[in-house]
Amino acid sequence: MLTLEEMLLRLGVAVVLGAIIGLERDIAGKEAGLRTDILVAAGASIFTIIGITLPYLISLSPEHLEEVIARNSGFLSLVANIVIGIGFLGAGIIIKHGAHVRGLTTAAVVWFVAAVGILSGLGLFLFAAIASFGLVLILVLLRKINFFRMVGRGEHDHQRLE
Numbered sequence: 378m379l380t381l382e383e384m385l386l387r388l389g390v391a392v393v394l395g396a397i398i399g400l401e402r403d404i405a406g407k408e409a410g411l412r413t414d415i416l417v418a419a420g421a422s423i424f425t426i427i428g429i430t431l432p433y434l435i436s437l438s439p440e441h442l443e444e445v446i447a448r449n450s451g452f453l454s455l456v457a458n459i460v461i462g463i464g465f466l467g468a469g470i471i472i473k474h475g476a477h478v479r480g481l482t483t484a485a486v487v488w489f490v491a492a493v494g495i496l497s498g499l500g501l502f503l504f505a506a507i508a509s510f511g512l513v514l515i516l517v518l519l520r521k522i523n524f525f526r527m528v529g530r531g532e533h534d535h536q537r538l539e
Contacts, residue, residue: 391422391497425498428455
């Protein structure tokens, strides 16, 4: 079973990585930024920690642990339900005005941040960090490249597709 220190470390990593991604979103002026991404990463991490800790808590003794895990794969469904819950949160971020859709990238980032929180909750820190920094790099580079200007679309078209 995880110690309190291990749980806090996993939560702390999720908060830091969520903050890094959220800071990029705040700098870009997006709706879901620092606070949202910290909360999503932290919440996903906590639910993941709960999922991997529950078998130890409900097992009557260490001898019954394998049986509890074998009979109750539902602990892993906590992680699956994070994905579903974040999907609903993301749906609330996406706004459609006629032909214009706004918030799609922000919703995808929130979904991604939940995955980073899950990775952190599982203790997969290096993968979580590489994914987080990779996402920030992609977001920054694609914003700087301004792909739409390169292919000859006007600013109006860019806003409609964002």
